[in-house]
Amino acid sequence: MDAAGNRLKTALVTGATDGIGFETARQLAAHGLRVLVHGRNADKAGAAARRIAGSTPDASVEPVAADLARMAEVVALARTVAAKAPALDVLLNNAGVYTDVRQLTPDGLETTMAVNHFAPFLLTHHLLAAVRRAPRGRIVTVSSMAHASGEIDVDNLSLARGYTGYGAYSTSKLANILFTVALATRLGGTHVTANCLHPGVIATKLLRAGFGMGGGAVARGAQTSVYLATSPEVERVTGRYFVDCQAATPSRRARDDRLAEALWAGSERTLVRWL
Numbered sequence: 001m002d003a004a005g006n007r008l009k010t011a012l013v014t015g016a017t018d019g020i021g022f023e024t025a026r027q028l029a030a031h032g033l034r035v036l037v038h039g040r041n042a043d044k045a046g047a048a049a050r051r052i053a054g055s056t057p058d059a060s061v062e063p064v065a066a067d068l069a070r071m072a073e074v075v076a077l078a079r080t081v082a083a084k085a086p087a088l089d090v091l092l093n094n095a096g097v098y099t100d101v102r103q104l105t106p107d108g109l110e111t112t113m114a115v116n117h118f119a120p121f122l123l124t125h126h127l128l129a130a131v132r133r134a135p136r137g138r139i140v141t142v143s144s145m146a147h148a149s150g151e152i153d154v155d156n157l158s159l160a161r162g163y164t165g166y167g168a169y170s171t172s173k174l175a176n177i178l179f180t181v182a183l184a185t186r187l188g189g190t191h192v193t194a195n196c197l198h199p200g201v202i203a204t205k206l207l208r209a210g211f212g213m214g215g216g217a218v219a220r221g222a223q224t225s226v227y228l229a230t231s232p233e234v235e236r237v238t239g240r241y242f243v244d245c246q247a248a249t250p251s252r253r254a255r256d257d258r259l260a261e262a263l264w265a266g267s268e269r270t271l272v273r274w275l
Contacts, residue, residue, distance in 0.1 A: 008034040008060055009134075010085040011229060014068065014123070015039075015095025017048040020142070020199055023222040024094060024229075026052045029059040031230055036064050036081055038095070068095055068119035069105040071274045078126030087133035090229045093120035093141040096172075100165035109270070110159045116172035121179055121267050122274055128192075136235055137192040139183065140228045143176035143241065145198045148251040150174030152259055154266035177241055177250050178260040179267075184239030185257075193238035197224045200244070 011028050015021040017039040029035045029052050037052065039045030045063035052061045062084065066077035081088065096116050103111045109118060120141055131137035150170035159168050180196040187194055199221040227245040228234055241250040253259060268275060 008032070009089040010034045010036065010087070011090035011092060012036040012064070012081050012085070012088060012127070013038060013092045013094055014120070017044040020218055020221040020225070021094040022048055022051075023218040024092065024225045025061070026056060026059075027219075027222050027226045028090070028092075028229060029056050029061055031226070032058075033090070033230070034060040034062070034085075036084060037061050038064050038066065038077070040067050041065050068115045068123075069107075069109075069111055071107050071109075071114075071118065071122055071271065074119050074122045075126055075274055078123055081127060082130045086130060087135075088127055088130040089134040089137060091124060091127055091131055091137075091139045092225060092229055093123065093139070093176075094225065095119065096142065098165060098169050102159065102163040102168070104158075108158075110157075110163075110168065112165075112168040112172050113157060113159060113175070116169070117175040117179065118267065118271060120176070122271050124183065125275060131192055132190065135191070138229055139180075139192065139194040140225055141176050141180050141194070141196040142199055142225060143180075143196045143250075144170075144173040145243075146170040147173040147177055147198075147254055150251075150253065152178065152253070152263055154262045157266055157270055174251070174254055175263060177254040178256075178263045180241075181239055181254075181257065182260040182264040185260075187238065193234070193236065195228050195234065195238060195240050195242060197228060197242040198248075199224060 011033045013025040016025040016037045025035045025037050037049040042065040045065045049061040049063040053059045066073040105114045180194050183194040240247045
């Protein structure tokens with residue numbers, strides 16, 4: 001509640017300890033939302049929340065922690081968030097990684113797909129009831145223009161064949177869009193929307209690590225995420241891909257509804273013990 005006793009809208013931002021995620025959380029707090037600031041561990045999440053609180057007047061921020069490469073921790077994060085926010089207005093799946101070497105998580109999942117796709121799929125599944133309790137729930141997932149190079153093989157979601165760092169990243173970003181499309185279909189007729197976005201070519205540690213280049217300011221990178229999380233213009237828009245706060249047309253593969261459904265089914269099979 002705010003000082004006047006009004007209910008504060010609550011947003012969870014994953015990967016909010018630096019880069020686009022941190023700036024997104026900061027801007028949402030500046031918009032008057034209560035923001036749950038997610039980090040890989042409690043120290044990082046706490047430090048980010050304190051930075052936002054120190055720089056943003058009247059910010060309402062709380063740290064939450066989980067290693068998104070570990071699916072049990074994703075489930076635990078969902079429980080923590082649901083306890084803090086029984087009605088979650090915004091679930092913003094922002095966290096992402098890029099790795100040049102194929103690595104498996106302790107769960108036996110390929111790391112890029114685990115963090116970039118399976119974690120938001122699982123987190124959204126376990127928080128959907130909380131988002132449905134909000135008057136106008138919004139699920140926003142950060143994809144990338146790199147999705148256009150991605151290819152989904154539902155029999156190779158562990159990326160065991162033909163691995164490259166860029167291939168894994170682009171495939172995970174295509175998965176973000178296909179997930180959003182399939183989710184929006186399942187939410188049809190409800191008051192919950194699901195959209196995704198390309199944030200721009202932004203100067204983040206992921207961009208430097210994966211592409212060896214600089215980019216635009218993180219304030220610009222957060223712009224479309226904040227727009228989709230807060231703007232009344234998109235209150236009833238769902239299942240779309242956005243660039244620079246405008247609906248855009250993603251790649252042909254990203255518009256393949258059958259592929260979206262196949263990926264959904266494959267993701268459920270992969271995550272069955274945590275669903």
